[in-house]
Amino acid sequence: NHMIPTASGVALTKSLEKHGGSITEPEMTAKLELDMLKISNGESTLDGVVKESQDMLYDAASKISENSDVIGEEIRSALKSQQFIGTCPKCGNPMVIKRSKNGNFIGCNGYPECTCAYPVPKSAMIQTTDTKCSVCGLPQLKIIRKGIPPQVCCIDPKCTSNTSKNYLGKCPTCNEGYIRILYSKAGKRFAGCSNWPKCNQTYPLRPKGTITPTEQPCQVCGAPVISFGNYSECINMDCDSRKRKLE
Numbered sequence: 001n002h003m004i005p006t007a008s009g010v011a012l013t014k015s016l017e018k019h020g021g022s023i024t025e026p027e028m029t030a031k032l033e034l035d036m037l038k039i040s041n042g043e044s045t046l047d048g049v050v051k052e053s054q055d056m057l058y059d060a061a062s063k064i065s066e067n068s069d070v071i072g073e074e075i076r077s078a079l080k081s082q083q084f085i086g087t088c089p090k091c092g093n094p095m096v097i098k099r100s101k102n103g104n105f106i107g108c109n110g111y112p113e114c115t116c117a118y119p120v121p122k123s124a125m126i127q128t129t130d131t132k133c134s135v136c137g138l139p140q141l142k143i144i145r146k147g148i149p150p151q152v153c154c155i156d157p158k159c160t161s162n163t164s165k166n167y168l169g170k171c172p173t174c175n176e177g178y179i180r181i182l183y184s185k186a187g188k189r190f191a192g193c194s195n196w197p198k199c200n201q202t203y204p205l206r207p208k209g210t211i212t213p214t215e216q217p218c219q220v221c222g223a224p225v226i227s228f229g230n231y232s233e234c235i236n237m238d239c240d241s242r243k244r245k246l247e
């Protein structure tokens with residue numbers, strides 16, 4: 001249910017068009033419009049047109065049933081490729097979406113010899129890509145969340161390509177952890193300390209727009225300063241630097 005349900009639908013339509021002959025909708029609509037015209041100026045009769053349409057549908061339906069094996073196979077392989085995330089860099093087997101009692105995850109078909117496994121991004125729609133992470137070589141996924149532009153990310157949340165993107169700066173509360181962008185179960189983004197649960201510092205984030213870390217601490221409170229393209233602000237909503245801006 002995390003996948004965008006296009007691939008299989010597209011495969012079905014394509015397959016039916018390919019094997020169903022005259023059933024494609026634009027052609028059929030065009031023909032019917034022409035027939036209406038012919039009826040109105042007396043060239044055809046209503047009964048004739050209905051009979052012709054029935055023949056056309058019968059023809060298409062019998063073509064589809066003749067080819068049902070091929071159509072089934074095409075849909076099956078489209079569904080398979082929808083599950084295919086990429087090639088495992090460790091063993092070369094395909095990595096696919098797998099189901100478990102604890103929900104879906106990305107696993108290697110080389111299991112049990114290869115135990116490569118990664119979480120499916122939560123509360124997001126995902127699309128497969130054919131690109132690989134430039135840092136670690138794992139497959140990348142396009143992650144689509146409400147309000148923010150789609151991101152192409154490495155499937156390993158611990159990969160530095162991901163952690164550096166989400167890294168906002170040092171935690172001013174515990175001085176040990178760092179503040180990074182996280183996503184709640186409902187898909188809302190917020191910032192939290194990596195030292196959790198020892199340090200429970202979190203900051204709400206604006207739900208929209210691309211956040212760019214500035215890696216600068218706020219001059220007033222020490223929390224990370226983030227940029228939204230045309231302006232930057234301290235991540236801490238209660239910070240005096242933000243109150244001053246409003247005045």
Ligand SMILES: [Zn+2]
Nearest residue numbers: 088091108114
């Ligand atoms: Zn593997």
Ligand SMILES: [Zn+2]
Nearest residue numbers: 133136154159
């Ligand atoms: Zn990576």
Ligand SMILES: [Zn+2]
Nearest residue numbers: 171174193199
């Ligand atoms: Zn902290």
Ligand SMILES: [Zn+2]
Nearest residue numbers: 218221234239
């Ligand atoms: Zn501040």
